[in-house]
Amino acid sequence: xxxxxxxxxxxxxxxxxxxxxxxxxxxxxxxxxxxxxxxxxxxxxxxxxxxxxxxxxxxxxxxxxxxxxxxxxxxxxxxxxxxxxxxxxxxxxxxxxxxxxxxxxxxxxxxxxxxxxxxxxxxxxxxxxxxxxxxxxxxxxxxxxxxxxxxxxxxxxxxxxxxxxxxxxxxxxxxxxxxxxxxxxxxxxxxxxxxxxxxxxxxxxxxxxxxxxxxxxxxxxxxxxxxxxxxxxxxxxxxxxxxxxxxxxxxxxxxxxxxxxxxxxxxxxxxxxxxxxxxxxxxxxxxxxxxxxxxxxxxxxxxxxxxxxxxxxxxxxxxxxxxxxxxxxxxxxxxxxxxxxxxxxxxxxxxxxxxxxxxxxxx
Ligand SMILES: Cc1ncc(C[n+]2csc(CCOP(=O)(O)OP(=O)(O)O)c2C)c(N)n1
Ligand SMILES: [K+]
Numbered sequence: 001x002x003x004x005x006x007x008x009x010x011x012x013x014x015x016x017x018x019x020x021x022x023x024x025x026x027x028x029x030x031x032x033x034x035x036x037x038x039x040x041x042x043x044x045x046x047x048x049x050x051x052x053x054x055x056x057x058x059x060x061x062x063x064x065x066x067x068x069x070x071x072x073x074x075x076x077x078x079x080x081x082x083x084x085x086x087x088x089x090x091x092x093x094x095x096x097x098x099x100x101x102x103x104x105x106x107x108x109x110x111x112x113x114x115x116x117x118x119x120x121x122x123x124x125x126x127x128x129x130x131x132x133x134x135x136x137x138x139x140x141x142x143x144x145x146x147x148x149x150x151x152x153x154x155x156x157x158x159x160x161x162x163x164x165x166x167x168x169x170x171x172x173x174x175x176x177x178x179x180x181x182x183x184x185x186x187x188x189x190x191x192x193x194x195x196x197x198x199x200x201x202x203x204x205x206x207x208x209x210x211x212x213x214x215x216x217x218x219x220x221x222x223x224x225x226x227x228x229x230x231x232x233x234x235x236x237x238x239x240x241x242x243x244x245x246x247x248x249x250x251x252x253x254x255x256x257x258x259x260x261x262x263x264x265x266x267x268x269x270x271x272x273x274x275x276x277x278x279x280x281x282x283x284x285x286x287x288x289x290x291x292x293x294x295x296x297x298x299x300x301x302x303x304x305x306x307x308x309x310x311x312x313x314x315x316x317x318x319x320x321x322x323x324x325x326x327x328x329x330x331x332x333x334x335x336x337x338x339x340x341x342x343x344x345x346x347x348x349x350x351x352x353x354x355x356x357x358x359x360x361x362x363x
Contacts, residue, residue: 036246039293040273041263055272061110069110069267072129073102079125079135080298083142087156087302092142094156098123100265100297104229105199106130107270112197112278117187118166119180119198121173122157123229131164174204177213177226181287184217184224188285195223195281197274203234205251206242214255217287225277226257226289229264231296236309252289264292323362324350 012019042053061069080097087095098105105126118127125138137149141159144152149160150168160168167183170176180198187194204210205228217224228248232239245251252259258280262273270292277288299306308314328335328343335343350357357363 031244032246033250037249037261039261039263040269041266042268042272043263043266049268055268061268061271065110068130069106069271072106072126073267075135076102076106076126076129079129079138083138084298084302086142092156094302095142096122096157096301097298098126100295101229101231102126103267103270104227104264104292104294107267108197108227108274111271111274113194114165115192115194116165116278117180117183117194117196118164119176119183119196120166120169121176121199121201121204121229122169122171123201124199125157125159128159128161128164128166131161131166133159133161133164133166137161174200174207174209174213176200177204177209178216180224180226181213181217181220181222184222184281184287185220188221188223193282195225195278197225197227197278199227199229201234202228202230202232202239202242202248203237204228205248206234211251211255214251214257214287214289218256221285222287223281223285224287225274225281226287227274228289228291229294230291231264231294233296233300233306235300235304236306247291247293249289249291257287257289259289259291261291261293264294321358321361 012021044050083095086092105124109127109130140147142156158169176198180196184196230248249259249261260273262269281288328339
């Protein structure tokens with residue numbers, strides 16, 4: 001049996017990737033850290049800048065940029081409301097809103113150059129809006145008309161724009177991630193002063209493509225920024241059923257990718273983090289992972305009814321209604337005759353017209 005000694009610990013193994021020190025202590029690496037990775041924010045709960053907060057040095061947001069960010073976030077909400085209603089009216093076949101997640105797409109777009117390539121998931125039309133895609137251009141795609149750049153071949157919301165360096169959305173989750181690394185590698189070979197920014201939801205990180213992409217980006221030193229919108233849900237699957245790790249941010253380190261967790265509802269924090277991430281990606285030629293914590297305020301899409309996976313709602317819906325007799329009890333110790341008469345009349349009416357009364361109320 002070997003005993004631990006200090007001198008043991010000083011010995012090291014020269015192994016590909018660097019020196020590995022020896023230890024005679026058998027210690028498994030814990031599956032979790034004691035404390036969760038903190039979430040970077042700049043604004044407090046009231047939207048005021050926190051004193052001494054760490055905005056990236058040199059990143060002051062001009063009034064013009066701040067106003068455009070606000071305008072675009074409001075425009076995105078209005079656009080979502082109108083197109084959502086159009087879908088409900090049967091005028092388009094499908095729609096998906098960004099409600100609750102506007103700050104991630106708009107503030108990240110604000111921190112980029114239009115030379116940077118975007119490989120989106122589907123909840124980032126805010127980037128297009130920021131870059132000047134018009135409401136008419138969105139509408140043309142949604143209606144699949146002749147003016148749609150995709151010639152009506154795609155489902156609604158699968159936008160794309162050559163002019164704006166926004167690669168067309170494809171439905172299969174996470175395929176854009178390894179593709180983004182390929183695009184970033186080509187920018188690297190061409191020595192371009194630009195990077196690739198690719199988006200995924202937390203659900204996308206449960207796909208193999210996410211893991212392949214992070215590793216691929218790390219080993220090719222590709223200038224790509226991965227932005228994960230962690231809104232806690234992949235349609236009806238909660239993150240607790242998707243992974244046991246501390247969210248998504250910790251996966252970066254395992255692949256050798258620098259990473260940060262940020263408050264996705266804090267537009268200034270998103271702007272600052274993406275501005276820094278872009279600079280690191282280009283000047284240091286490396287990938288960066290950003291996990292933005294956020295909430296999906298609406299349904300997943302028009303094909304989904306999220307009240308179905310509210311557990312509370314399902315349980316309440318399945319529980320029997322109180323019986324008819326409860327309508328007449330709990331007021332009088334001995335019900336007066338007129339009340340008993342009303343109860344009898346009600347029961348007779350229900351017996352006569354059962355189809356007009358809810359079947360789940362015990363008579
Ligand atoms: C490979 C693949 N599997 C399943 C689906 C069906 N699907 C569409 S969206 C979605 C949820 C994705 O969730 P997430 O990545 O967290 O994004 P969010 O919708 O929350 O923005 C799923 C499972 C798909 N499009 N592609
Ligand atoms: K995709």
